[in-house]
Amino acid sequence: MLKFTVRRGLLALLILVLAVTLLFAMIHMMPGDPASVILGPKASPELKAELNQRMGLDKPLLVQLGSFYADLARGDLGLDVFSDREVSEIVFEQLPYTIVLVLAAIGGATLLGIPLGCFSAIKRNSLLDRVTAVMSVAFIAIPSFVVALYLLLWLAVKWRWFPAMGAGASGDIVDQARHLVLPAIALGLGWVGYIARLVRATMLEVMEENHIRTARAFGLPERTIIVHYALRIAILPTVTILGLGIGTMLSGALFAEIVFSRPGIGKLLHEAVVTRNYPVVMGSVLVTTTFFVLSTLISDIINAALDPRLRESGKSS
Amino acid sequence: MSSRSDFFRETFASLRKDPLGMMGLIIVVVILLSAIFASLLAPHDPLEVDVYNRLQDPTWQHLLGTDQLGRDVLSRVLFGGRIALKVALVAISVSLGVGLLLGMLAGFGPTWLDRLLVVCFDTLRSFPTIMFALAIVALIGPSLNTVIGVIIITSIPVYARIVRTQTQALRNQDFILAERAMGASTARILGDHILPNIAAPLLILASMDVPAVVGMEAGLSFLGLGVSPPTASWGSILNDGYSYLRNSPWPIIAGGIPLILVTLGFTFFGESLRDILDPKLRRKGGAS
Amino acid sequence: MTTPVLDIRDLSVSYHTDRGLLRALRHVNIQIQPGRIIGIVGESGCGKSTLIAAIIRLLAPNAQIDGGSVLFRRNDLLGLDPEDMRALRGDEISLVFQDPMTSLNPVMTIGRQMTNIQYRENRSKAQMLARATSLLERVGIADPAEQLKRYPHHLSGGMRQRVAIAMALMTEPALLIADEPTTALDATLEVQIIHRLQQLQRDFGCAILFISHHLGVIAELCDEVVVMYAGEVVESGTTRDVFLKARHPYTRKLLECDPARIEQATRNLPVIAGKLPDLVDIREGCVFRSRCDSSIDRCARQRPALDGGDHCAACHVAGQ
Numbered sequence: 001m002l003k004f005t006v007r008r009g010l011l012a013l014l015i016l017v018l019a020v021t022l023l024f025a026m027i028h029m030m031p032g033d034p035a036s037v038i039l040g041p042k043a044s045p046e047l048k049a050e051l052n053q054r055m056g057l058d059k060p061l062l063v064q065l066g067s068f069y070a071d072l073a074r075g076d077l078g079l080d081v082f083s084d085r086e087v088s089e090i091v092f093e094q095l096p097y098t099i100v101l102v103l104a105a106i107g108g109a110t111l112l113g114i115p116l117g118c119f120s121a122i123k124r125n126s127l128l129d130r131v132t133a134v135m136s137v138a139f140i141a142i143p144s145f146v147v148a149l150y151l152l153l154w155l156a157v158k159w160r161w162f163p164a165m166g167a168g169a170s171g172d173i174v175d176q177a178r179h180l181v182l183p184a185i186a187l188g189l190g191w192v193g194y195i196a197r198l199v200r201a202t203m204l205e206v207m208e209e210n211h212i213r214t215a216r217a218f219g220l221p222e223r224t225i226i227v228h229y230a231l232r233i234a235i236l237p238t239v240t241i242l243g244l245g246i247g248t249m250l251s252g253a254l255f256a257e258i259v260f261s262r263p264g265i266g267k268l269l270h271e272a273v274v275t276r277n278y279p280v281v282m283g284s285v286l287v288t289t290t291f292f293v294l295s296t297l298i299s300d301i302i303n304a305a306l307d308p309r310l311r312e313s314g315k316s317s
Numbered sequence: 318m319s320s321r322s323d324f325f326r327e328t329f330a331s332l333r334k335d336p337l338g339m340m341g342l343i344i345v346v347v348i349l350l351s352a353i354f355a356s357l358l359a360p361h362d363p364l365e366v367d368v369y370n371r372l373q374d375p376t377w378q379h380l381l382g383t384d385q386l387g388r389d390v391l392s393r394v395l396f397g398g399r400i401a402l403k404v405a406l407v408a409i410s411v412s413l414g415v416g417l418l419l420g421m422l423a424g425f426g427p428t429w430l431d432r433l434l435v436v437c438f439d440t441l442r443s444f445p446t447i448m449f450a451l452a453i454v455a456l457i458g459p460s461l462n463t464v465i466g467v468i469i470i471t472s473i474p475v476y477a478r479i480v481r482t483q484t485q486a487l488r489n490q491d492f493i494l495a496e497r498a499m500g501a502s503t504a505r506i507l508g509d510h511i512l513p514n515i516a517a518p519l520l521i522l523a524s525m526d527v528p529a530v531v532g533m534e535a536g537l538s539f540l541g542l543g544v545s546p547p548t549a550s551w552g553s554i555l556n557d558g559y560s561y562l563r564n565s566p567w568p569i570i571a572g573g574i575p576l577i578l579v580t581l582g583f584t585f586f587g588e589s590l591r592d593i594l595d596p597k598l599r600r601k602g603g604a605s
Numbered sequence: 606m607t608t609p610v611l612d613i614r615d616l617s618v619s620y621h622t623d624r625g626l627l628r629a630l631r632h633v634n635i636q637i638q639p640g641r642i643i644g645i646v647g648e649s650g651c652g653k654s655t656l657i658a659a660i661i662r663l664l665a666p667n668a669q670i671d672g673g674s675v676l677f678r679r680n681d682l683l684g685l686d687p688e689d690m691r692a693l694r695g696d697e698i699s700l701v702f703q704d705p706m707t708s709l710n711p712v713m714t715i716g717r718q719m720t721n722i723q724y725r726e727n728r729s730k731a732q733m734l735a736r737a738t739s740l741l742e743r744v745g746i747a748d749p750a751e752q753l754k755r756y757p758h759h760l761s762g763g764m765r766q767r768v769a770i771a772m773a774l775m776t777e778p779a780l781l782i783a784d785e786p787t788t789a790l791d792a793t794l795e796v797q798i799i800h801r802l803q804q805l806q807r808d809f810g811c812a813i814l815f816i817s818h819h820l821g822v823i824a825e826l827c828d829e830v831v832v833m834y835a836g837e838v839v840e841s842g843t844t845r846d847v848f849l850k851a852r853h854p855y856t857r858k859l860l861e862c863d864p865a866r867i868e869q870a871t872r873n874l875p876v877i878a879g880k881l882p883d884l885v886d887i888r889e890g891c892v893f894r895s896r897c898d899s900s901i902d903r904c905a906r907q908r909p910a911l912d913g914g915d916h917c918a919a920c921h922v923a924g925q
Contacts, residue, residue, distance in 0.1 A: 214709065219696060236712075289443055292444070306712065
């Protein structure tokens with residue numbers, strides 16, 4: 001287990017380093033020089049020179065790359081162009097909101113999806129099964145921001161069941177929970193379907209396998225067989241999917257934050273892009289990418305912990 | 318009677334039996350036609366401004382109401398279909414093509430090349446897609462072509478990985494080994510033997526990818542980073558509608574409907590197709 | 606006359622298939638006395654798996670019981686409530702399956718699997734583990750405490766099968782059903798496991814229903830033998846009687862074809878000409894008729910019944 005973790009961890013680190021380098025390369029690959037991009041094409045040469053100096057853009061590329069890594073290692077993501085605040089500070093201020101949203105969405109989706117999938121498999125072709133199947137397909141496909149917009153329109157603006165904006169008064173958990181409901185639904189709805197389908201398919205396969213027949217032959221109660229023998233195996237793909245899905249969720253979270261005017265990395269990034277505040281852009285992308293790589297790593301590790309057969313390969317999913 | 322047309326006939330017959338699949342197919346066809354014939358079907362010019370009649374509810378004049386500049390929403394939706402069509406066609410065909418090539422190279426070629434390509438794919442895939450798109454747009458500036466470019470870049474690794482896995486699975490099969498023993502060149506093996514065996518699942522995948530691609534363009538346009546005004550894209554309609562949400566719900570309702578239809582249509586159709594073609598693939602011999 | 610542990614009377618089972626009703630078992634009669642080892646011999650398709658499934662009542666959904674009874678110590682299992690049946694499984698009636706590679710849960714440790722099946726007893730975790738350890742020892746597994754912590758894929762096929770036998774014997778069942786337990790193992794392993802099984806049977810005193818198509822093993826292990834063909838019992842008796850004085854033509858042919866009997870190097874292995882009859886379309890008369898050398902007119906018209914006695918055969922021309 002340890003060997004696997006180390007191997008997988010190193011791979012993740014490699015990917016991360018490459019991703020960061022790619023970002024760095026992108027910064028320097030674009031048309032025109034960075035200063036023009038930030039300040040706009042009409043900026044005066046003096047302003048540009050000053051910015052170049054401030055951001056170290058006039059030094060040779062490799063030196064810049066070096067100091068980029070050095071800064072990163074120290075946790076320094078640069079300074080916000082407009083407010084001069086530390087980008088890392090800004091990003092980590094907003095990050096918790098997004099994390100809470102993503103966790104709420106995943107939590108809800110798993111809590112609903114796994115039982116739905118399990119029942120669909122046990123009561124195959126029942127009404128529940130068929131309805132779940134159709135609705136799953138429908139919601140997986142529909143873009144989450146469309147769902148978010150419709151939820152906003154009907155449940156928040158028209159019927160006022162839930163608040164339409166913000167994250168809720170700080171310190172007031174109930175209020176914050178209320179503000180979390182609609183965005184979490186918008187984000188997680190597709191996942192309920194996805195998880196349910198996955199669990200159903202895996203359960204159907206697993207229930208046919210010989211070891212389940214053995215368990216039955218030993219007279220174990222059906223409920224034990226379903227939950228502790230079959231479902232335990234059937235859940236594994238879900239864990240993998242969730243790890244990978246965090247990336248999609250982060251993207252979806254961006255839309256949810258914008259539609260519901262919630263604070264978070266997504267909203268931060270969007271604003272930064274629109275205002276060409278590109279230390280913040282880079283900082284946000286870096287942080288979310290790291291988050292994504294980490295979550296894939298963790299889900300692979302959890303997966304290997306749950307299914308001992310995976311430990312030998314040490315490959316990523 | 319060629320076996321090709323038999324194949325289509327059989328497939329279509331099976332499709333008829335699946336109500337969801339048929340519905341999907343019909344929706345897809347309707348949307349395609351409405352996009353292609355948008356200029357004939359649209360009652361108004363999508364760019365025509367009529368500020369006196371802004372943000373109206375549906376009337377006979379404007380079946381889906383008007384937006385904040387008095388433009389007919391229905392016409393804008395119809396023309397938005399053209400944007401969606403363009404994005405889907407270009408993005409998917411390019412990323413499929415390049416992904417196919419790279420995937421086959423990775424799956425069939427030397428190990429070092431495979432490792433290199435896989436690391437590249439994984440690196441690209443390590444970025445959350447929209448975040449990546451935003452970063453690129455921040456650098457290059459918003460435009461529809463940028464959006465298409467971003468979609469392509471983020472889709473290539475996905476296709477490539479799948480092609481790679483399939484190619485690897487096929488590469489050790491007896492019939493491939495036989496071909497190599499007879500001295501067939503790599504290009505020939507890839508083209509004549511590997512490609513036909515992965516074509517069908519790949520095409521199904523591509524058709525199921527349409528909703529995601531269209532959704533991404535709509536999303537980016539919704540964020541103001543895709544098409545530039547006054548072009549009508551479903552995403553930009555939603556964007557405009559969002560700003561005026563409390564004045565009139567119709568632009569949002571109208572903008573969301575085609576997106577929902579596209580995703581439902583292609584997904585139901587694609588799923589149905591996959592269910593039909595899967596057992597058929599096995600029967601047709603091919604690899605296994 | 607003691608009560609048999611298992612008394613199968615006139616059991617008939619069919620499956621509903623696309624092609625029609627497939628009559629897998631027809632009028633099967635088998636008796637197992639306590640403490641005896643009964644072997645069932647037959648080719649694939651003779652109905653062995655259906656028989657086992659019928660006994661423990663885990664038949665496929667498309668199966669139906671056409672008639673007969675399965676008496677376990679005088680209780681008809683076929684009439685039992687599902688919960689009562691479940692109580693018997695793994696407790697009084699145990700199973701060892703054919704394929705050790707897939708019969709154990711891959712994501713649970715051996716120890717966990719072996720303690721789970723003890724759920725009916727009121728034992729502490731430590732006691733359950735102790736019992737599991739002692740049983741692993743008895744089936745010949747070295748370092749049992751270590752093995753309990755491992756997962757099935759760490760163990761070889763032979764070891765997994767020993768674990769399966771240990772699990773089956775843990776509750777000291779009255780009847781152990783072994784479905785070709787050594788078929789998937791190589792010959793040396795097979796011998797070891799059979800000897801171990803013999804020893805365990807002496808220690809535990811359970812009756813064993815041992816299914817195999819390996820005649821040598823049956824001869825070695827079993828007290829009595831039942832020969833099945835295409836869903837029917839065609840001959841049964843003590844192992845000595847059936848193997849040395851076979852009465853049914855099929856049994857004779859089986860014995861002739863046993864590879865162990867080949868004394869000279871030859872290119873052609875003896876086979877029984879012809880193939881199994883279609884179980885969806887059973888004709889009148891004897892089911893073996895199409896492949897039999899000694900058939901007479903009567904064989905085509907009347908299905909032979911198992912004539913009575915300790916060594917019986919279902920044949921019109923069977924010698925005495």
